[in-house]
Amino acid sequence: MSSRGDGTDYLRNYRLGKTLGHGSFGKVKIAEHLLTGHKVAIKILNRRKMNTPGMEEKVRREIKIGSLFVNPHVIRVYEVIETPLDIYVVMEYAKSGELFDYMVQKGRLQEDEARHLFQQIIAGVEYCHRNRVVHRDLKPENLLLDARGNVKIADFGLSNIMRDGHFLKTSCGSPNYAAPEVETPTVVSQKLYAGPEVDVWSCGVILYALLCGRLPFDDENIPNLFKKIKGGLYTLPTHLSPLARDLIPRMLTVDPMKRISIPDIRQHQWLKIHPPRYLAVPPPDAMQHLKKATVAYQLLYDNCSMASSGYLGAEFQESEDVYSPGLLPNLDLQLSTGNRISQEASLRQPEKWLVGLQSPENPREIMNQVLGTLQALNVRWKKIGHYNMKCLWCHNFGLHSLASNHMNDDFINNASAISTTHLQPQPAVKFEMQV
Numbered sequence: 284m285s286s287r288g289d290g291t292d293y294l295r296n297y298r299l300g301k302t303l304g305h306g307s308f309g310k311v312k313i314a315e316h317l318l319t320g321h322k323v324a325i326k327i328l329n330r331r332k333m334n335t336p337g338m339e340e341k342v343r344r345e346i347k348i349g350s351l352f353v354n355p356h357v358i359r360v361y362e363v364i365e366t367p368l369d370i371y372v373v374m375e376y377a378k379s380g381e382l383f384d385y386m387v388q389k390g391r392l393q394e395d396e397a398r399h400l401f402q403q404i405i406a407g408v409e410y411c412h413r414n415r416v417v418h419r420d421l422k423p424e425n426l427l428l429d430a431r432g433n434v435k436i437a438d439f440g441l442s443n444i445m446r447d448g449h450f451l452k453t454s455c456g457s458p459n460y461a462a463p464e465v466e467t468p469t470v471v472s473q474k475l476y477a478g479p480e481v482d483v484w485s486c487g488v489i490l491y492a493l494l495c496g497r498l499p500f501d502d503e504n505i506p507n508l509f510k511k512i513k514g515g516l517y518t519l520p521t522h523l524s525p526l527a528r529d530l531i532p533r534m535l536t537v538d539p540m541k542r543i544s545i546p547d548i549r550q551h552q553w554l555k556i557h558p559p560r561y562l563a564v565p566p567p568d569a570m571q572h573l574k575k576a577t578v579a580y581q582l583l584y585d586n587c588s589m590a591s592s593g594y595l596g597a598e599f600q601e602s603e604d605v606y607s608p609g610l611l612p613n614l615d616l617q618l619s620t621g622n623r624i625s626q627e628a629s630l631r632q633p634e635k636w637l638v639g640l641q642s643p644e645n646p647r648e649i650m651n652q653v654l655g656t657l658q659a660l661n662v663r664w665k666k667i668g669h670y671n672m673k674c675l676w677c678h679n680f681g682l683h684s685l686a687s688n689h690m691n692d693d694f695i696n697n698a699s700a701i702s703t704t705h706l707q708p709q710p711a712v713k714f715e716m717q718v
Contacts, residue, residue: 293364293371297325308332308342309369313376323361326372345439346372348416356407358427358437377427377435385432386423391496394524395557401490402559403434408482409545411436415445417478419453421485422460423492443478450475458505459498460485463513463537480539483548487534494527495520499535513537526553646670653716670717677711 297314304311309328316323333339349360349372359375379385382400386392392400404426411418418425418439425438441455452475454465462484464474491499499517502508511517515537519528530553533543548554650670657664657674664672 293366294325297323297373299325308338322376322378324374324376326374328370328372330368330370341440342370344442348439348442349374352410352414354407354410356403356434356436357410358435375435377437378430379428379432381424382426382428382434383423385428386492392493394494394527397490397493398554398556400434401493402554404436404486404489405545405548405554407434407436408486409549412479412482412545416442417445417451418442418482420456421482421489422457423489445478451478452476456481456485458508459500460488461512462539464539476539479545480542483534483542483545487531490534491531494523524553526551529553672716674714674716675711
């Protein structure tokens with residue numbers, strides 16, 4: 284079957300909306316994920332327009348990094364759909380647009396607001412560096428804001444992977460935000476750099492712009508701009524607080540070996556005023572259990588975890604939406620039959636969004652409680668290890684009580700026969716549990 288030109292045959296799970304913007308290789312549209320109702324942004328890249336040396340590699344790199352990263356301050360990539368003509372990248376939707384537009388509208392920010400935004404920027408950059416990725420093009424145009432004004436780092440097209448013992452040498456980024464060691468007006472002056480230090484410089488320029496309403500290094504003549512950057516020639520306005528006047532020069536130090544690091548920035552007194560909870564407590568690593576998760580699960584994860592009172596708490600609330608009956612009919616059926624959860628429990632917002640259960644209790648005691656719960660739910664099991672078992676739940680277990688919940692292999696393997704003992708087929712669920 285041939286695909287229509289609008290790409291809807293490939294995007295059956297989404298309802299496309301208006302166009303948010305156009306780029307060199309395509310456009311970005313807003314869309315609604317039909318199963319969950321959450322908004323996403325879909326970047327539509329035309330393969331023919333990308334047919335230039337290095338451009339497809341740039342796009343592939345951005346997609347790969349975005350697909351792997353799970354952080355509240357890094358833009359998410361949920362799904363990539365490739366067709367013969369286009370590449371559809373389903374991404375997190377940042378409703379409030381670019382930080383650049385916000386800065387143009389507001390002008391110079393008060394220190395508390397600038398600090399709030401900068402804390403989030405540093406949290407996202409630190410996450411990237413911890414996962415061996417250097418962005419290399421940090422600027423307000425590549426920092427997006429969600430519906431609540433929280434920062435999302437985007438556009439990893441110029442990023443690269445850091446490897447032990449290897450240095451980077453590519454000159455890239457925007458001249459006003461690029462570090463001196465990256466500014467290379469001639470090939471002769473090209474220098475090697477490790478990576479994190481160039482992001483620190485760019486963050487210093489962003490912080491200066493947030494607090495001062497202008498750039499520290501600016502000149503219409505590019506050679507003059509390079510001279511100012513390489514000489515570290517800028518002025519600090521008198522309205523800056525003493526702590527801000529101490530932090531900015533540390534970040535805009537010309538010598539990369541003497542430049543402050545991201546961990547040291549986090550420990551600076553200016554950044555530690557009213558810190559968000561997640562800067563003080565390491566966040567849970569959600570990357571592993573989301574690698575093979577469906578798009579629906581990831582959207583629910585993002586929109587539930589950020590509104591929870593977990594590690595982000597009330598200081599970072601992406602959405603007030605929680606599960607409500609009628610949104611997902613299949614889930615409603617499971618809640619009302621299999622698990623017998625009350626309506627009040629289904630509406631209650633969870634304290635944390637985690638896969639599995641964490642407890643400091645003794646494993647044997649936990650196992651006893653688990654077995655007691657399974658027995659109360661009419662689940663039969665077969666132990667295949669001290670803390671591992673195969674389980675079976677069937678609807679007619681509730682009608683025909685057995686003397687014991689323990690079962691053998693034949694009982695597990697013949698579960699399908701159980702569901703055919705009545706005139707009406709009965710649902711049977713097999714699963715494995717491990718503590």
